[in-house]
Amino acid sequence: MNGGLLFYGSSVFLMVMGIFIAITGKHLIKILLGIDLFDVGLNLLIISFGYVNGGTAPIFSKYPHIFKNVVDPVPQALVLTAIVIGVAEMAMGLAIVMKIKEKFGTCNIAKLKELKW
Amino acid sequence: MIRKIIAFLVVFYFGYILYSFIAVNFPFGERPLKGVAAHYVDKGIEEEGATNIVTSIVTLYRGFDTLGEVTVLFLAATGLGLLLAGMKEEEKEKPEPTLIMETTTRYLFPLVLLFGTYIFIHGHLTPGGGFPAGVVIATGYFMMFIAQKQFKPSEYLLSATESFAGTLYVIMGLLGLALAFSFLANVMPLGVPNTVFSAGIIPVIYIIIGFKVGSEMTGILAHLKEA
Amino acid sequence: MVSPILVIALSLFFAFVIPLLGMVSKKLPRLVPPLAMLVNLWILITNIKFVSRGAMLVTTAGLKPPIAINLAIDRFSLLFVILIQLIGLLLSVYYLSQDNRDQRFYMLFLLNILGASGIVMTGDIFNSFVFLEILEISSFGLVASKKDRKALEGGFKYMVIGAIGSSLYLLGIIVLYLTTGSLNMAEIAKLMPHIPESIKLFAALLLLAGIGVEVELFPLNAWAPDAYHGAKDEISTQLSSIISKAGIYLAARIFFTIFNGFYALKIIFYLGVITFVIAELAALMQKNVKRMLAYSSIGQMGLLMLILSLVAKRGDVFVITTVILLALNHAFGKGLLFLSLGALSGGNGEYEIENLGGNGRANPLAGFLFTVGALSIVGMPFFFGFWSKISALISLMKTNVIYLIALVLVISLVEIYYYGNVIVNLFRGEGKKYGISIVPAAVMILFALFVIVFGIWPHPVFQIAQSAAVSLIERTTYISSIIGGM
Numbered sequence: 001m002n003g004g005l006l007f008y009g010s011s012v013f014l015m016v017m018g019i020f021i022a023i024t025g026k027h028l029i030k031i032l033l034g035i036d037l038f039d040v041g042l043n044l045l046i047i048s049f050g051y052v053n054g055g056t057a058p059i060f061s062k063y064p065h066i067f068k069n070v071v072d073p074v075p076q077a078l079v080l081t082a083i084v085i086g087v088a089e090m091a092m093g094l095a096i097v098m099k100i101k102e103k104f105g106t107c108n109i110a111k112l113k114e115l116k117w
Numbered sequence: 118m119i120r121k122i123i124a125f126l127v128v129f130y131f132g133y134i135l136y137s138f139i140a141v142n143f144p145f146g147e148r149p150l151k152g153v154a155a156h157y158v159d160k161g162i163e164e165e166g167a168t169n170i171v172t173s174i175v176t177l178y179r180g181f182d183t184l185g186e187v188t189v190l191f192l193a194a195t196g197l198g199l200l201l202a203g204m205k206e207e208e209k210e211k212p213e214p215t216l217i218m219e220t221t222t223r224y225l226f227p228l229v230l231l232f233g234t235y236i237f238i239h240g241h242l243t244p245g246g247g248f249p250a251g252v253v254i255a256t257g258y259f260m261m262f263i264a265q266k267q268f269k270p271s272e273y274l275l276s277a278t279e280s281f282a283g284t285l286y287v288i289m290g291l292l293g294l295a296l297a298f299s300f301l302a303n304v305m306p307l308g309v310p311n312t313v314f315s316a317g318i319i320p321v322i323y324i325i326i327g328f329k330v331g332s333e334m335t336g337i338l339a340h341l342k343e344a
Numbered sequence: 345m346v347s348p349i350l351v352i353a354l355s356l357f358f359a360f361v362i363p364l365l366g367m368v369s370k371k372l373p374r375l376v377p378p379l380a381m382l383v384n385l386w387i388l389i390t391n392i393k394f395v396s397r398g399a400m401l402v403t404t405a406g407l408k409p410p411i412a413i414n415l416a417i418d419r420f421s422l423l424f425v426i427l428i429q430l431i432g433l434l435l436s437v438y439y440l441s442q443d444n445r446d447q448r449f450y451m452l453f454l455l456n457i458l459g460a461s462g463i464v465m466t467g468d469i470f471n472s473f474v475f476l477e478i479l480e481i482s483s484f485g486l487v488a489s490k491k492d493r494k495a496l497e498g499g500f501k502y503m504v505i506g507a508i509g510s511s512l513y514l515l516g517i518i519v520l521y522l523t524t525g526s527l528n529m530a531e532i533a534k535l536m537p538h539i540p541e542s543i544k545l546f547a548a549l550l551l552l553a554g555i556g557v558e559v560e561l562f563p564l565n566a567w568a569p570d571a572y573h574g575a576k577d578e579i580s581t582q583l584s585s586i587i588s589k590a591g592i593y594l595a596a597r598i599f600f601t602i603f604n605g606f607y608a609l610k611i612i613f614y615l616g617v618i619t620f621v622i623a624e625l626a627a628l629m630q631k632n633v634k635r636m637l638a639y640s641s642i643g644q645m646g647l648l649m650l651i652l653s654l655v656a657k658r659g660d661v662f663v664i665t666t667v668i669l670l671a672l673n674h675a676f677g678k679g680l681l682f683l684s685l686g687a688l689s690g691g692n693g694e695y696e697i698e699n700l701g702g703n704g705r706a707n708p709l710a711g712f713l714f715t716v717g718a719l720s721i722v723g724m725p726f727f728f729g730f731w732s733k734i735s736a737l738i739s740l741m742k743t744n745v746i747y748l749i750a751l752v753l754v755i756s757l758v759e760i761y762y763y764g765n766v767i768v769n770l771f772r773g774e775g776k777k778y779g780i781s782i783v784p785a786a787v788m789i790l791f792a793l794f795v796i797v798f799g800i801w802p803h804p805v806f807q808i809a810q811s812a813a814v815s816l817i818e819r820t821t822y823i824s825s826i827i828g829g830m
Contacts, residue, residue, distance in 0.1 A: 004145030008136060016132035022504065023128070024121050035507045042511050045139075046518050053146040058158060058170040059244065061311070066162075070170070072154045074521065077174040078470060082514060084186045084248060085477045088193035089507050091337050092481055095200040096488050096500050098341075103493055112497075142543055143522050152525020153410055164407070181404045181413040185462070185474035188356060189481060192455050196485030199448040276363045283360030287353055293406065300349045302406030 007048035014041030028097045028107040032090065039086040043079045050075035153178075166307030167241035167316035175246065176322045180301040183322075184286060187329055191283060194333040197340045214264045222264040229257030237327030241316040247323040251330020258335040262342050270339065275332045282329035289322060348391050348417055348465065349402050351384045351425070355458040359451050366447040373447035377436035377454050384429050384461070388422065395422050397818065398825030399467070399530075409467065409827055410528035416467025416826050419815040423668065423808060424464045424593045431585045431675060432457040434787050435578060438683070441783035449489060456482040456582065460590040467826060469517050469602075470527045472594060476513065476554065480506040483587055487575040498574030502567040506557050509564055513554020519547040520602075530826035533602045533819065544603065551598055552612065558591025559649055560642045561612070562619040569626075572638030573695075577686030580634070584641045585679040592648055592671055596664070600655055601819055609653040616650030617748070619643070624755045628762050634695040636762060637681055640721065643759075644674045647752070651736055654743045664813035665806070666739045669732035672805065673720060673795070677729055680717035680791040684710045687788070688770065690778035697769050704770025706777040711770050713788045718763040720795040723756060727799040731806070 018038030025031045050072035058073035060066050101107050150158060157170055157178060165173040175183050233254035240246030261268045293302030301318075308315035358380040365372040394400060395417055402415035417425075436453065439445070459479030466472050484506065488499030521527055523543050524535040536544075556564040572580045599609055620643050627639035648670050655663050687710035688703045689695055704711025716727070723733030733756065740748050798805045815822070 004140050007145060008139055012132050012136045012139075015135075016128050019131075019508070020125060020128045022508070024124050028500070031504060035504065038508065039511055042515060045515075048145065049139075049143060049148075049518060049522055051146045052148065052150060055146075057244070059242075060162065060168040060170070061242065068158065070150075070158055072148075072150055073157055073170045073174055074154045074527075075518065076171045077179055078514075078518070078521075080171075080175055080248060081179075081182055081186045081470075081474060085189050085474070085481075088189045088481055089477070089503070091193040091341075092196050092200075092485060093500070093503050093507070094341065095197045096484070096496055096503060099200055099488065099491060100496050100500065103491075103496060138542075138546060142540075148522065152531075153527070154525060156411055177405045178407065178412050179470070181468075182471055182474050184356065185471070185478060188359075188455060188458075189474070189477055191360070192452065192478060192481050192485070195448045195451045195455075196481065199446055199452065199485065199489055200491065202446060202448075273367070277367070280360050280363040284357060284364075287357040287360065290353055294347060294349070294353075297406045298347075299406040300347070300353060300402075300404045302404075 007051070008045065011041045011044035011048060014038075014044065016041075026109050028100060028109065031109075032093045032097065035093070036086065036090055039082070039089075043082055043086075046075045046079050046082070162310050165303055165316060165319065166310050167319050168311045169241055169243065169246075171244075172241045172246055172319060172323070173316070176319045177301065177303055180290075180322070183326070184290065184301070187283065187286060187326060190330060190333050191279065194279065194336045194340075197337055201340050201343075214266065218264045222260050226257050226261055229260070230254055233257065233327065233331065237323045238313065238320065240323040241319045242311060242313070247326025248330055250323075250327040251332075251334055254327070254331035255334030255338060259338050262338065270335060272336075272339070275336045275339070278328055278332040279336065282325050282332070286322065286325050286329070289318060289325070293318075345394060346387050346390055347402060348387060348400070349404065349415055350387050351429075351465070352458060352462055354383055354387075355380050355454055355461070359454045359458070362447055362451050362454070370447075373450045374440060374445070377450055377457075378433060378440065380454060381429050381433035381436055381457070385426065385433060388426050388429065391417070392422065395419055397815070398821040399815075401467075401826055410526045410531040413466070413468040413471050414528070414826065415465045416530065416822070417465055418822055418825075420596070420812045421464045421593065423812040424589060424671075425461050427672065427675060428457060428460045428464065428586050428589060431581075431679060434790060435582060438578060438784050438787045441781050449486075452482045452485050452489070453582075456486060457586065460586050463590045464593050467529050468527055469520065469529050469532065469598075472529075473510065473514055473517055473554075476510055476558070476594070479558075479587060479590060480510060483583065484571075486579045486582065487571045489579075490574065490576050492574070494570070494574035495576075496574070498567065498571035502571045505564060505567045509554045509557035512550045516547045516550030516554065519543060519550065523547075528827065529597070529602055530823045533604070534823050534827065536602065536604055548599070548603055549611070555591055555595045555598065556615070559588055559595055560591075560619070560645045561649060562615045562622065562646070565619065565623075565642055568642050569635055569638045572641065573632070573635045577634075577682050580638070581679040581682040584682065585675040588641070588645055589671055589675055592645075592652070592667070595649065596652060596667065596816060599652075600816060601822060604819060605655055609655070613650055613653040616646045616648075616653060617751075619646030620650060620755065621646075621751070624758055628758055630762075631697055632695050633685060633697055633700060633766055634682075636766070637678070637685065640759065640762075641674070641678050643755070644670070644678070644721070647736065648674070650748075651739055654739060654745070660739075660742060661810060661813045661817055662735070662742060663739045664816050665809045666732065666735040668809040668812055669728075669735055669805070672809070673729045673732040676791050676794045677717050677720040677727075680713060680788060680795070681721065683784070683788050683791065684714040684717060687778065687780050687784065688714060690776065697766060700766075700775070701769050702771070702773035702775030703778075704767070704775065705772075706775035707780065709785060710778075710780060710788075713792050714770065715767050716792045716795060718767060720799065722759045722763055726796075728795040728802065728805070730799060731802045 022034030055071035236245040237250035303317040305317040399418040405412040462475030623643035630636035720727040720729035
C-alpha cells in the first residue's frame, strides 16, 4: 500500500476531525479534545515527514558498526518538544474549564451566555 | 445541523488541500537526509558521544529548545496551581478501591519508579530520556492517587524538587558559558560511546529533566485530582 | 562583554528560584521580577555598543549555526528587547505596591516577559515557536488569573485560538525545514530564492496564522476584546504593550528577513486594512471604556501591520521607522491608558462610560494621565503619537497608496470622537474618589513622561528607530553575519 496515503492521509484526517470537533463542539471539554486531536494529527504528520525509505531509528546501538540509512532525527526531536507543549496547553485549558465549571455551573457553550463567539 | 454540514465540508476541503499539497511536494519517504539532519547523523557521535542521535539533538544541538520546553511545563504546573488555588473540593461519593488494587499498586509503585529511573539514565543509549521517564514516574504516582485513599505527596517537596532541578539545569547551561563560552556547551568528557558513562553532559541533563518532569507532572495530576 | 543569552538564562533562573524564596519569606517573591529586569536591562545596555552593522551571533551548545540554535541580535531586535524589558520593569515596579498576590503570579509574569524577549532575540525559527508558546501559555494564565467570569471566558478563547494558531505556525516551520533542511532563520533566508513559489506561499500563510493571533489580525483576533476586557488592568497593559510588540517583531523578522518582502505581504496588507477599519468602528460602538480601548488597540495593530506590509513595495527605511514609532507610541500610550483606567475605576471592574462620569474630576491625577494617553494615541501635536501618525501618513504617501491616506484621516477623526467623548464624560459631574498610592502613580507618570518628552523632542527616538530600521533593511548583512557568505 502507498505509505503516503496511509500516513499522510490518516494524520491529516485526524487533524481535520480535531478542527471539526473544536468548531462544532458544544461542550468545553469536547473543544479541548478537538484541539488535542489536531495536535496529535500534526505530530504524526511531522513524524511521517521524516521517514526515509528503508531507514531505521536513528540510534546506533550496534556501535562501532554504523548503519547509515536512518530516518530524519530532527522531526522526532521537534515532535518531542511539540508534545510537551501540547501537554502544557491542555493542562492550562483543563484548569480554565474547571474554573468555568465552578463559576458558571456548566460546561455547555449554549448555556454560557458570555461565551458566545 | 446545516451549520455542522457546512463546517464539515469546509474543514474537509481544507484537509484535502493540505493533503494534496504535502503528497505532491513531499512524497513519502523519498526525501534524502540533507542539511542539518545529515550533519547530525554523520558527525553526531564524534561531536557529542551519544549513540542515540535524537537524544543529542534534544539535549545539545537543540538544547536551548529543551530548556524552553521544560519552562513550558513548569509554566503549566505553575499556572494550574495559580488558577486552581483555593478551589473547593466537591463533595461526592468516591468509590472505594478494592483490596486487590490497593495491594498490587503498593508493590508496583517502586517498580514503576525504578523503570522511570532506568529510562532517564539510559536516555543517551536507548529510546527514551528525561521526558518519557518523568511521565512514567508521574504515572506511578497517579496510580497511587487512584488506589490509595490516604496517599498525598508533599506539595512542599514537589515544588522544591521542581525548582531545584530547574535551577540546576540553568546552572549546567551557565557552566558551558563559563567554560566553553557557549550556553549549554558539552563541557564534560565524551567517554566511550555506547556505555552508560559517556556523552558528556547528556546523562546529567536527562537526570535533571527526569526529576523535573516527574515532579511537575505529579504536581499537575495532584492539582487536577484535588480540585 | 556579557553574553546576551544571560537575559534568558537569568530570567529562567529567577523564575525557578521564586518558589524556593517563597519558602523563606512571603515578601521575597515580589522583589524578584524588578531585580531580574534590572539585571537584564544592564546586560542589554552593555551590549549596545557591540551590536553594529549586521547581527551579533550568540551560539549555544558550542557549535556554529545552523548546526545548533543561536541568538541573532541586531539593532532592530535590541530595540524591541529593551522596550519589552523596560515595560516589564515598569510593570513589575507597579506590582510592588500590591501585597496580596500569589507568588505563582510573579513566576508567570517573569516567564511572560522571558517569552517575549526570547522571540525577539532568537535566530532559530523553531526556537521562536517555543518562546511563542511560553508567551501564549503564560498570557492566558495571566488573563484567567483574575478568576471571574469575564476573565475565564477571555482566557479560554485566547487558549483555543492560540493553540490552533501556534499549531499551524509549527506546520509552517516544518514545511520550511523540509524544503531547506535547516531551522536557522539566516540559513532559510539564504536558501529562499531556491524555494518554489507554491511552497513559499503555503509556508507564509501557515506562519501568518500563528503570528496573526499575537498581532490581533482580523480573522484571528476574536479573543482580543474579551481577553483585554476580562483581564486585570495591568495584564491588559501587558497584552497591548508587550505581547503584541513581540508579535510585530516576529512578523517583521519572518516576512521581511526570511521571505524577503515576498508577496504574501499583500495578504497582510488587506487583512491589516480590514482589521484597522472594523476594529476602529467597533470601538466607536462601545459603551464600555475598557472594551473600547481593546478595540482601539486592535485597530492600531491593524494600522501597524498594513504599514509593515508596505515594505514589500519598496525596501524603504522610512516605512520601517514608522512601524517602530507606531509600536513605541502604542506601547507607551495604550499602556498608560489601561493603567490609568484602572486607577479611574478604582479597580472594581466598572468600566461603563456612565459609571465613570466625573471620576476624572474626582481623581485629577488619573484623569490627567488618561487624557495624556488618549491624546497621544489619537496623534495630537506635542505628543509622541503625533510624530508616529505623521510618519504613517508620509509612508503611505511615499508608497503611492494615496487612497489610504483619506481612510487613515477619517479613522483618526473617529478616534478623536470616541476618545473625546470619554474624556468629556470623565470631567463632567460628580464622581467617586479613589485613592492612588505612590508607586503606581509614579509608574504611570513615567509612561506619560515618555509620550510628552519625546513628543516635544522626538529627535533621539527618531534616530534610534532609524538605525534599528536600517539593520532590518540590510537583510544580506544580517544573513552573512550569522552564517557567512551570501
